[in-house]
Amino acid sequence: METLCIRYGHPLWEKTIAFARDSSWRAGPVLAERMERNGFQDWERVIAAAENGSVVGYCTFTEQDELPEAYGYSPFIGFVFVEEGRRGKRISQSMIEEALRYAGSIGYETVYLMSGERGLYEKYGFTKLGEYDTIYGTRDQLFSRSTSDPA
8 A cells, every 4th residue: 555645747646536536425526626627736735545556545635625714724634535445444544644744844834624523533643623614504623733743
């Protein structure tokens, strides 16, 4: 298993688009469309988990996620997804750690994550900051983690 921080032009870019488009999660096609139009800033990345050349998971590292910009939190890990048959093997953790390494390498000290999952991200070293309204009219938990903290 390898976890790679990719951008447009990387050999796994198109495979990650196809995997996201066909994923069982309704947010997958949203990410696929954003990747197809390369709707990322130069420093933003997609993190792909691959095994034997096949994508089995993804997440993003971007300036914004589902939290309204007015709150002032940035950057975010988002779109965390692992193929159902591969869950329970710490693939999400590996992708998150890759995103945190990258964030630290470009000068970020803190990274945020929004999720409705209960008890998951605390296991990865995140601290819950509270519950916030999202741009979708829902309410999710906001988490933070230092890029220098071990999981």
